[in-house]
Every structure is written in structure tokens, then in C-alpha cells.
Amino acid sequence: MAMQETTYRDALKLALSEAMTADDSVIVMGEEVGRYGGAYGVTKNLISEFGPERVIDTPISEAAIVGAAVGAAMTGLRPVAELMYVDFIGMTMDQLANQAAKIRYMFGGQIGVPMVLRTQGGTGRSAGAQHSQSLEGYVMHTPGLRLAMPATVEDAYHLLRQALQQPDPVVFIEHKGLYTMKGVLDPDVEPAEWGRAKVLREGKDLVIVTYSRQVHHALAAAEEMASKHGIEAAVVDLRTLNPLDFDTIRPLVEQAGRAMVVSEGVMTGGVAAELAARITEECFDFLEDPVVRVAGEDIPISVSPLLEQNSVPTPDLIVETARKMFA
Amino acid sequence: MAMQETTYRDALKLALSEAMTADDSVIVMGEEVGRYGGAYGVTKNLISEFGPERVIDTPISEAAIVGAAVGAAMTGLRPVAELMYVDFIGMTMDQLANQAAKIRYMFGGQIGVPMVLRTQGGTGRSAGAQHSQSLEGYVMHTPGLRLAMPATVEDAYHLLRQALQQPDPVVFIEHKGLYTMKGVLDPDVEPAEWGRAKVLREGKDLVIVTYSRQVHHALAAAEEMASKHGIEAAVVDLRTLNPLDFDTIRPLVEQAGRAMVVSEGVMTGGVAAELAARITEECFDFLEDPVVRVAGEDIPISVSPLLEQNSVPTPDLIVETARKMFA
Amino acid sequence: MKNSTLPKLYEDMRRVRTFEERVGELFVRGQSAGSMLHLSIGEESAAVGVCAAMQDGDTFTTHHRGHGIFLARGADPNRMMAEIAGKDCGYCHGKGGSMHIADMGLGHLGANAIVGGGIPAVVGAGLSARHQKSGAVSVAFFGDGATGQGILYESMNMAALWKLPVMFVCINNQYGMGTRIDQATANPNLHERAEAFGLAARTVDGLDVEDVAEAATELMDGARAGTPAFLAVDCYRFYGHARKDKSPYRAEAEEDEGRKKDPVLRAREKLIEAGLMTEADLDALDATVAKEMDGSIDFAVAGEEPQMASMFRDVYDPSQPEPEPVRVRLDRVLAQG
Amino acid sequence: MKNSTLPKLYEDMRRVRTFEERVGELFVRGQSAGSMLHLSIGEESAAVGVCAAMQDGDTFTTHHRGHGIFLARGADPNRMMAEIAGKDCGYCHGKGGSMHIADMGLGHLGANAIVGGGIPAVVGAGLSARHQKSGAVSVAFFGDGATGQGILYESMNMAALWKLPVMFVCINNQYGMGTRIDQATANPNLHERAEAFGLAARTVDGLDVEDVAEAATELMDGARAGTPAFLAVDCYRFYGHARKDKSPYRAEAEEDEGRKKDPVLRAREKLIEAGLMTEADLDALDATVAKEMDGSIDFAVAGEEPQMASMFRDVYDPSQPEPEPVRVRLDRVLAQG
Ligand SMILES: Cc1ncc(C[n+]2csc(CCOP(=O)(O)OP(=O)(O)O)c2C)c(N)n1
Ligand SMILES: Cc1ncc(C[n+]2csc(CCOP(=O)(O)OP(=O)(O)O)c2C)c(N)n1
Numbered sequence A, B: 001m002a003m004q005e006t007t008y009r010d011a012l013k014l015a016l017s018e019a020m021t022a023d024d025s026v027i028v029m030g031e032e033v034g035r036y037g038g039a040y041g042v043t044k045n046l047i048s049e050f051g052p053e054r055v056i057d058t059p060i061s062e063a064a065i066v067g068a069a070v071g072a073a074m075t076g077l078r079p080v081a082e083l084m085y086v087d088f089i090g091m092t093m094d095q096l097a098n099q100a101a102k103i104r105y106m107f108g109g110q111i112g113v114p115m116v117l118r119t120q121g122g123t124g125r126s127a128g129a130q131h132s133q134s135l136e137g138y139v140m141h142t143p144g145l146r147l148a149m150p151a152t153v154e155d156a157y158h159l160l161r162q163a164l165q166q167p168d169p170v171v172f173i174e175h176k177g178l179y180t181m182k183g184v185l186d187p188d189v190e191p192a193e194w195g196r197a198k199v200l201r202e203g204k205d206l207v208i209v210t211y212s213r214q215v216h217h218a219l220a221a222a223e224e225m226a227s228k229h230g231i232e233a234a235v236v237d238l239r240t241l242n243p244l245d246f247d248t249i250r251p252l253v254e255q256a257g258r259a260m261v262v263s264e265g266v267m268t269g270g271v272a273a274e275l276a277a278r279i280t281e282e283c284f285d286f287l288e289d290p291v292v293r294v295a296g297e298d299i300p301i302s303v304s305p306l307l308e309q310n311s312v313p314t315p316d317l318i319v320e321t322a323r324k325m326f327a
Numbered sequence C, D: 001m002k003n004s005t006l007p008k009l010y011e012d013m014r015r016v017r018t019f020e021e022r023v024g025e026l027f028v029r030g031q032s033a034g035s036m037l038h039l040s041i042g043e044e045s046a047a048v049g050v051c052a053a054m055q056d057g058d059t060f061t062t063h064h065r066g067h068g069i070f071l072a073r074g075a076d077p078n079r080m081m082a083e084i085a086g087k088d089c090g091y092c093h094g095k096g097g098s099m100h101i102a103d104m105g106l107g108h109l110g111a112n113a114i115v116g117g118g119i120p121a122v123v124g125a126g127l128s129a130r131h132q133k134s135g136a137v138s139v140a141f142f143g144d145g146a147t148g149q150g151i152l153y154e155s156m157n158m159a160a161l162w163k164l165p166v167m168f169v170c171i172n173n174q175y176g177m178g179t180r181i182d183q184a185t186a187n188p189n190l191h192e193r194a195e196a197f198g199l200a201a202r203t204v205d206g207l208d209v210e211d212v213a214e215a216a217t218e219l220m221d222g223a224r225a226g227t228p229a230f231l232a233v234d235c236y237r238f239y240g241h242a243r244k245d246k247s248p249y250r251a252e253a254e255e256d257e258g259r260k261k262d263p264v265l266r267a268r269e270k271l272i273e274a275g276l277m278t279e280a281d282l283d284a285l286d287a288t289v290a291k292e293m294d295g296s297i298d299f300a301v302a303g304e305e306p307q308m309a310s311m312f313r314d315v316y317d318p319s320q321p322e323p324e325p326v327r328v329r330l331d332r333v334l335a336q337g
């Protein structure tokens, strides 16, 4: 790989095509991943490079797609199954949570299920209540499933590459609002380790812990806080929610004494709750304020762009909340 | 209804049969609910009382059972669908979370989905990884779904009765370890309101917030704390997780300054996380210690009785934890 | 020839065709809510032919490509277009959009953005009809792609077992996104599956709306009498899957051929041949329809955005408290400090 | 008559029958882990007949009533019984139990407590076999009740579409818990569904294990060559659904009649009739099997409970950190104060 400017989408494709070149057991399967090239174009042209036996267009059968990936992973393949929208995870939850996640344990450690389930979520396309959700909370609450959610072009590439090395099932959730984002892949920069959070911005006053597209909202908000309101916020990109890297977060929160978690998923019972609870448990004596949750509203997503945009955290809301913390 | 000693199981049946007598639109449907009488006997003999058109044995088709209940609820029936084990919720998550939960909102308030999905969960029968889970966390994280989890004979009766009056879909999760528990139904005692938590034990030192079977573990633990360790713990039974009654909890925690949440569901990303985050947010200035989460281990459940029992909170663990809080 | 229903069937199909063309226009003007707009051009006979067999009180669910079906059941194109634009005056107050239009008054239990998602609801509606002795049938409309979804078979099995007044209508436009039906199944004779579950089942060519109406009527009457049914209507998706798809996966020759299966054109020809309407009559009718549908665009564009406050409404019944907005909660939480 | 496989088929069936009887005994002695024990008595010909058609390297998944199938594929009854007792020396170290026995060495991709849950895995195993050119077939065993699960149809459709070396075996013991097959479907000719999806499909009477073996061999050879197949084996569940179920929903007369379809007895009769084995030979064989299976109970009972520390093992790969136990976390959290 040479240093290159690319997009989140193409970085994902690069990771897939490199993995398929390096390892014949890697296959891609899902709805429209072949001839169509993927609903969001991530698998474009892979079928001409690797053929229809390794880039497999499936019927619209989400449950069996995941189930077939489980069986393939148990018998020597490294399947990358694609779920076109994370909103369709409901159809697959039995195969994902009762089978993929538990097989190693139930069978006493005889075998793992080294599969990757690629999917995408989030708002931004007026796609309505069944095509705009952020359902990582279901996955994080399921022991046995790894969970990666790249926010940057670099991580789209490196996390997917690393997911394909994991011995256990990985749910890999992209954000539909990031596919066209540009960034640079530099082979000379050592990638962050799998399972490690990254501090994308330092800041002594407040620690913002987030992931996926909200990383960019948090960074924009932190800039504004710094320039307009004199608040210096650190921004931590979790990158993976399982494993969860608390070691990176702890010292920052202990130092700043204030933390905010930002998630596009609905607030109640979601990822933001886990992060807030965890930070509080581990850093209680250092906290000046309760850990603040800025998360998706406890409602479905509307097709109306106005309602859609305001159903999830915006940079404005992050700034506004931080200002209240220091009011 | 006359005052009577009964069981959790029979209290549920009484609520169903009274509702079916009072309202011809109430129907029961699910696997083995009719001739067999329900896997745990809750619907025993209902079919002879109300006939096979109102007590409907279904094929083993969880997704379509929930989907059919949705359609029935939209067209004038009041279906009570039974999911034999909450572990099978994976098959139904699309119909439950994308359909039942969102129909009112997506359709701009035109119609609700007044259905009840009865199911049961929890450990205690060496039933293994796919028949012993506590999956209320998935439900609580889904806006639009109400969630009731009775701990007592009284609540088995009253909450189910009330669930059948709700205008919105209710997921009603019983605990497989409670069906044979005895208690008294007294028609002269005014039932607690739907959506209200109950303080089952007063205590100035610590507030234990819990629900379902763990209520009994918490009560047993609180007795032991009081008698052996001089710790007076209040025990709050949430009864419903949506609605969540925070008004009952707040003053207790403000007074005690210490709170513990107890849940059989796995810890990470689950109900315990939400409760801990919420209590912390609302009572931060009053807390002496971080809110402590005593929850299911982040692992699947084993069939081995020894491992099974130790995978979820026990009265001993609750006592041990409380003692550490005061050490 | 007197009492022919063809003029009405033609008019209904023309209204669907023109409405869908206007939806395309709304998108091009940048005034639709998003681009997930699935046009049913080429499938008019399925919508109109089957709906001709339905009666007042019957209920139905549709898929993501359901505009035409609902129009054929009597929808107000203004409120449909407004919903597609995400406006408050739309059928769902701008919350649903193109893929979630519903109207309880007309028995429309809802369009669905989940392939197969609306199918089992008709089983429940069938139970209601039986219980209420209403005589109503409930019809599930879905695409060929939905035959990949297990819930279809679960639902058909229940309907057949319980002899419910239910009908399954598969609009086989040959494609699920970029996948041709023979790339999604080894046996594209879809009605054979329904037969194996014990339903009355047929496939009909969608070129001629009268053929569709006839097949649908026969099966629907059977369903009403307790023999649940399945009907596949063969047609061709004239354009891309959604507004932005240019169908690069289809050969031009195939598309040209496929678009020859045009039920609107065919009905027009038949009307003229049979002397039921003249070319001039038809042009006049088409112009009236065009005007009506132009009006729908105007109505939609003029409509107001939903109010921000409506965001928290209708998650639960109006008798219940609304969910607390994040801002309100944060104010409370941070007021403590 | 020389080279008859019937003696071996009989022995395998007898081992299944006796093993299951011992499982019942383990329960009665209070030494099983729980009561969710589903005995396959009456279904021996399905397990043994189909497994006779399998080869080394083939893989399979089973349902909750899968002891017999795995025994027929060569399982060690000691480790099975120990697993059923929840012991560390069981196949899954006491984590799986009766409904989750698996053994990668023998190609057993796992029993499943979710009805239909193990079915799609064979599609994936079929993809692997094709990719690796291993020549292996993957077989899904499931009950008639699983025909209610949509995932069966999704899986059969994929297998047929991709011409995978996959076989679906439906052990139709007439009941899913208390529900007789005709109370669960309008058309109990289950193979017709598979045909409609494009698979080679048959139903065979399970009374005679040789008939089952023959049908299975024909279909399995076809599957190996790229024609995926479906076989329904008709039999009768002799006893209750699980250990505690006394089948009050079945008439005694029906049970008496049903238990006449006894493949073990039938094979015994045939062996004697054909002069392949004498009654004395058979009694001796039965006694040897009985002794072996008694030994399994002893092995299971003598086995140790799993260590508490093993609870956190094998959630993830051993190269990864184990999940932090609640106690350890609480100690850390509360140490702060
Ligand atoms: C469960 C589910 N899977 C996938 C999708 C994405 N998707 C939307 S439409 C479609 C194709 C559907 O094809 P078909 O059922 O034939 O309907 P058509 O678009 O041809 O009208 C797909 C795959 C979805 N919306 N829901
Ligand atoms: C998805 C799912 N639904 C329901 C159950 C409960 N259950 C266990 S076995 C069974 C009956 C299965 O019948 P069948 O498939 O015919 O197998 P059999 O028990 O007759 O061998 C049921 C309903 C389950 N385990 N999984």
C-alpha cells in the first residue's frame, strides 16, 4: 500500500480486497455485494477481481445469511457477511446472539466463529424509521460479539483489516454519513492496536468519549468550545466498543474531572448508559459533575429531514451541553 | 375476585381469564398455549373455557406470531402473544422493534398496537445458554415498547391486568423461577398504579433498585444485612422498566446517599447500566459512593448448575457487595 | 362491452403512472424527503387489477414500492405526495415518508421498508376478520425479493392452517434491486411454494390488467370464503430500484424488451380497439390526471414542515407522557451542579 | 445376504435406544443437569439410516433431540452422558448440556436448543466444502416442528440456488411438543415444500432402517454431486417431549399404534427372518450394549463438576483476556471509596 488520499468507502474496499488477495479463505457474501457492488458501493468490482464464488450475491434472507456465515466460519472460511442496514439486525438476532456469539462457549471452547458482519447505520439520508437507526446497543449487550465502529478513513481500513484477524465474531458498523469522507492512508504510520481507543484531541477541562460519526461532531464542537467559550475538551474515539478500552479513558477523566459521552443510539439502555456507568464507577472520586449523556432521543427516526437531524446529537447540542456544565 | 392464596402462575392465568371474560376481543396465541396449556402452564385450561378461536395454538413461528399479533392489534383485537422463552426474541426482533414499536410513530399517530407479548426468562433450570437468558435490555433500549417484569404474585396479576389496558405494545417478562411461588391476592388492597415502583422495604443506609426475581434476592440480602451487619437497605421493585418510575427512587437515594442496582441481565450495556447512569445523573450531589451494579456476568449461561447459579447475582453477592460499600 | 370495467381500470393505472412520474419530478426538484423513492412504473396492473377485486372494509399492507397500490385503493394523492416530501400535511405528518404511508380509514395497515415486514400483519388482520365476522379480506402486497424472507412462509403456513380470509400478492417485477429473480432462487415459479403450503395459488401475466383483475377476483373470493390464496403478477420494473439507480446491471436490450410489457399502453390499445374510448377521450383523461397530479406536487411543496415539538409526539398514545427530550433532561441534570 | 449392513444398522440403533434409556435413568436418579432431556426413542432409523449414508469429513448439525444422531456418527457415549450431567469431562465441559453437544473432530457442528437454529449453518458448511473442494456434504437434522421456522426455507432456497452439497433431514415424529403435525400445517407432505424450492425431495417411512438408508444414500450422493436434497423420515415419538412430559394430549390408543412403528424391533425381526442373526446373538449384542451404556452413567456420575474459574473461559478465544467477573470489578470500584 502506498500513501494515498482516499475515502472511507474505498478504504473499506481496500481492506477487503487486500484480505481476499492475502487469504483465499476470505469470502464476501450478502445482498447486492456482487454485481451491484454493494448498496453503498463498498464492494464495487470485487466480484470481477475475485469471482462470484468468493463474492456471493445472496437472496434477501438476512437470517440465513448470518447463519450461513456462522457455518462457513466454523468450517474453515473467513466470511465477511454484509447486512445492508443495521436496521435489519432484528431478523438476524437469533443467529447472531444465540449462535455466533455463544458457539465457542456452549461447545466448551472447541471452536470459534471467526466471521465479520459488516453493516452500516445512522441518520442522514431521510431514510425513515427502519433505515436510520443506531443499534450498536443490542450488540454491545451480547457477550461473545466484538463490536467495531470506525469514525475515520484510517480506521475504516485498519479496523476492518484487524477485524479480519479476530478469532471471534465481529460486528462492524459503518456510518452511512461517512462513506464519502476523505482522508489519507499512510503505510508509514503504525496503526493503532485493535481494541485501543484513540485520543484525537487533548483538553484539560472535559473528556468527550464517543465513536463513529459523532467523533466528528465532537471534534467540531470541541473546536468551537475552545475558540468561543474557553473550554478545552479532550475527544476520545473508542473505535471498538468490545473490547472496550477503559485504560485510555481513566487517566483523562481523573485529570479533567468532567466527562461527556456522545452516542447516536437512543439514550435509554444504550451505549451511552454503559459508558456513563462505567466512567462513574471507575472515576467517581474524581468527578465534579455527573457524567453527562448526549445521545439519541428515545424516539424513532422521522423521514422529515428537520425531525431526523434533531433526533440525534448535533455539534450544537454538544457545545450547549458543555457550556451548561461550566455555567 | 375473592381473597385467595395462589401462585404466580395461577395469578397470571386469573388475569388472563378475567380479561378474556370481560372483553371478547382479548385472544391468546402462541406455541402450546392451548391443548398443552403453556410450556409453564400459565394458559392451562383456557382453551376449554374460551375455545380454540380465542386460545390459538400456533406453529413454531415466532416471527410470524409477533407479526400476526401486530396485525390483529391494529384491526381491533387485543392479542396476548406468548413467546415460550425470551431467548427466542431474536427471531421476533424485527416484528417487535421495527413494526410493533414504531407503527404509531411512523404512521403519524393514526393507530396504536395494543398487544401484550408474554414471555419468561432467567436462570434456574439448567436449561443452558439458549433457554436461560434475561434479555430485557434489548427491550428497554427500544422506544415504543413498554416493559413489565412482575416479581410477586400480586404483580403477576395486577401488572398483567394493567398491561391488557395499555394502548401501546407491552413486553411482559415473567421469571421461570417464580411460577410456583405462593402469595395472596386480596381484592380489598388497592393495586399499585401501572408504571409505579414499589418500596418493599425501607432502609436508611442504602437503596437497592431491582426487579423480577432479584427482588427476592435483594429482600433476603437486606434481611441478612440488617440482622448480621447492621446495614439498613431499602428495596425498590421497579415492576415496569418502561415506564420507569424515577420519582419513587430519587428521594430514597438522596436520603441514603448510596445505591445499588441489581439485575439478572448481563452487565455490559444492560438495564443495570441504565439504572446506574440515571441514578447518578439525578442524584449525583447526594451520592457518597458510585452507584454499584450487581448484574449478570458478561458471559453465556452454562448448563452446569454450579456455573449457572454463579452467573447471575445471588443474595450472597448482594450482601458481600453492600458490606464492601460500608467497609 | 357495455359495463366494461376497463375504462376505470385504465384511469386508475394512468393515475398511478402519472403520480409516480411526479414523484420522480419532486425528487429532481430536490423537494422529496431523501432519495429512497421506489416507483411502481410498469407494475400498474398489479396494483389496479388486484385492488379492483377488493371491497370496502378490506385491509392491506404494502412494501416499499407501494404508492400505486394505495392510489388504487383510493388514496388522496395530495397527502401522499406531501408525505413523500416529509411534510406535516402528509398522511403521517412527515414522520413516515414514501416507505411508511398508511391510512386506517382506507384499510391501509401500512407500507413497510423492511422487505417482507408487512406480510404477517395480514394473518392477524385475518384473525380479526374471522373474530368480528366482518367478511373482510386482508391482502399482503410484496415484491419477488420478499420470497427470500422466511416470514412469508411462516405467514402462508398460518393462513392455510387457519383458513383465514387472507391473500398474498407477489408483484414479480423480476428484480430485487440488482438481482434478477433467477439469481435469487432455483425455482422462479413462485406460486408452487404457496401450493406446497396448501394455498390456492396462481401466476398471472401483468400485461393485461383485465387478466390480473380476473385472477385476483377469483382468488380473493376464495379467500373471503376461507381458502387463503397467493397470486404472483409477472411484470417488469421499468426504471431503477430507487431514484438514483440507473440499473447498470441490466442490458439495454432487456430493458427495451421488458418495457414492452406496459399494462397502461396495452389497456389504452384495447380500449381503442374495442371502441370503448377514442384516442381523444384518452388524451383528455390523461390530461385531467396530469393536472390533478401536478396539483399534488404544488400541495406537497406548499405544505409546512412538521413542528419540532411534534418529534416527541406519538411514540406512545397521547394519554401517556411524551419521552423526555435530551435537552430537558440535561437541564435538569446540570441544574444540580 | 452376505455383506448385509443390517446387523450394523441394528447395533447402531440398539446403542441409541439403550443410551436414551440410560439418559432417562440419569434424570430419575437426579443426576442430569436439569430436565430438558429429549429422547429420540422411536426415531433410531432416522439417525442411523441417514448417518449410514454419510462419510468421514461430512459435517452436520442437529436439533434438541440429537443424541441418537451423534451416536450414529460415532460419538463417545461416556462424554455425551457426562455432558448431559453437566460435568467437566463432557464434550463441552459441562457448559453445553444435552441440547448443545458438539464435536468438531467428528464433524458435529452442534446440537441446538433453538428450533431451526442449526439449519443455516449447513449452507455455510456447504460453501466451505465447495471452496475447499473437500467433497464433503453437510447435513441439517431437525424435527417436523422446525418446518414452522422461516429460516428453513431461506436455507433451502440458498442451497438450491447455489447447488451446494447440503442435505436437509426432517425427522417427522408427528409432534412438536403437544402439537400434531396436522395441527401445525395444512399440508403435512413436507417434501413438497422442498421440491417447490428446487431440491430433490422425498418422504420415507422410518419403520425400516434399510429403507431409510437407501433413500438417504441416493439423496446424499446427489447432494454430494451438487443436487441439494431434502428427506423427511416418518416416525413416532414414543414418549413425552422432554423428561417430565407425560403426553396427556395424546390418546393411549394413538400411542399404542404409534409405538408399533418400532425400527429397532423391526430390524431385529428382519435379522432373524433372514437368518443373519439368531435371537441369542441379538440378546448377547443387546447385553453388551447395555453394559457399555451402564458404564456411561458411571462415567458421568463419577465426573467432576466444572471448576468455577472455567466460567469465564471460552467466551472469547484463549488469546484474549477473559471478561472481568462482577466481584473483581466491584472490588476495584469499591476500593476507591
Ligand atoms: C429486510 C430487508 N432487507 C433488505 C432491504 C433492502 N432492500 C430494499 S428493497 C430491496 C429489493 C426488494 O425487491 P422486491 O421485493 O422484489 O421489491 P421491488 O423493489 O422489486 O419492488 C432490498 C434488498 C430491506 N429494505 N429490507
Ligand atoms: C425457536 C424455538 N421455539 C420454540 C422452542 C420450544 N420448543 C422446543 S422443542 C419444541 C418442539 C419441536 O418440535 P420438533 O421440531 O418436531 O422436534 P421434536 O421435539 O419433535 O423432536 C419446541 C416448541 C424452541 N426451543 N425454539
Ligand SMILES: [Mg+2]
Pocket: C143, C144, C145, C171, C172, C173, C174, C175, C176, C177
Ligand atoms: Mg422485485
Ligand SMILES: [Mg+2]
Pocket: D143, D144, D145, D171, D172, D173, D174, D175, D176, D177
Ligand atoms: Mg417432532
